[in-house]
Amino acid sequence: MERSVYFDNAATTPLRKEVVDVMHDVLLNTYGNPSSTHSFGRSAKTQIETARKSIARHFNVKPQEIIFTSGGTESDNMFLQCAVRDLGIQTVITSKIEHHAIIHAVDFLVEHNLAQVIYVKTNSDGMVDYEDLDRLLVADDSKKLVSLMHVNNEIGSILDLKRVSNSCKSHNALFHTDAVQGVGHYSIDLEKVQIDFLSAAAHKFHGPKGVGFSFIRQNSGLNPFIMGGSQERGLRAGTESVHNIVGMAKALEIAYSKLEEEQGYIRDLKSYAISQLKSSLPGIHFNGCCSDLEHSTFTLINVALPVQKSKAELLNFHLDLKGISCSKGSACQSGSLKGSHVLDQVLPQEHKSKPSLRFSFSIFNTKEEIDYLVETLCSFIEE
Secondary structure (H helix, E strand, O other): OOOOEEOEOOOOOOOOHHHHHHHHHHHHHOOOOOOOOOHHHHHHHHHHHHHHHHHHHHHOOOHHHEEEEOOHHHHHHHHHHHHHHHHOOOEEEEOOOOOHHHHHHHHHHHHOOOOEEEEOOEOOOOOEOHHHHHHHHOOOOOOEEEEOOOEOOOOOEEOOHHHHHHHHHHOOOEEEEEOOOOEOOEOOOOOOOOOOEEEEEHHHOOOOOOOEEEEEOOOOOOOOOEOOOOOHHHOEOOOOOHHHHHHHHHHHHHHHHOHHHHHHHHHHHHHHHHHHHHHHOOOOEEOOOOOOOOOEOOOEEEEEOOOOHHHHHHHHHHHHHOOEEOEOOOHHHOOOOOOOHHHHHHOOHHHOOOOEEEEEOOOOOOHHHHHHHHHHHHHHHHO
């Protein structure tokens, strides 16, 4: 291996040193159970509630509207299942390019005759057809939940949260967004944007794995998803992972304190990658709208490469040997023989047989690393 280059930040991000430091301190010194009433427990509880207030402040919501979870998958499942069980939701409107945490959860609802699921149209760029969404919202009198992701994890298309929330509000529908790829990268003011439920995961913004949070608007009517204790306002039983929660709050605090600076840096990296790939590989295709800096996230690109079918299977192996880490579709599909359900929806037929790779960037990447990536891809294709 010549060097090590990490271009898989949409799968997970490296921890910031400051986050490791605060987690280390909590692990050593704040080891009480937050539900215990003695001083050790009260100290742990204080750490959790301080973290909750910090996170709530970034989204302009009340602390009691933030519930800690294990991450985005748990949160997505909780909202879909509890909305049907507790709120009388009869119809879920989603898209066919959501994360599998949504796709599989709605499949479960259909298989068990718990709700009907309708898919809103998406165009070839991976953008939601907002007019079709409005049509679906008035298609019948059933009680509806719209569940659409903020930033697509494979092709980077961005949902207009305000437009969707306004449509849902005007048609008396509830709105859930899987914001796992957006939180920590974009400001979301939940007082101005009337989202009912939001899912987030710490490891997408340089926090620890295995922890996330859900925003649940006050007086939602949801009942416990995990039972067994009174933690998290009674909605999510289980002893809280104090060090992970504190680490998540620290990571989010840093992300939003440096938001403009880091957005600019990473956007410049993405722009540079697009220009270098275009000039060096004329046959490259940018999947969805990922090369459109206005309508796609600044954190990733997804490309179909001009590689002969006979060599395509060796591409990932070659990149790995060269020390370059990236993703074939979504990381949650690793080991699966199935292709990406997202790319299947958006790619034109002539590009479906070509190997597609996702390169996702962070503040820790450099233009020199992009040069190395382009050089490695060119040598593989030409040899």
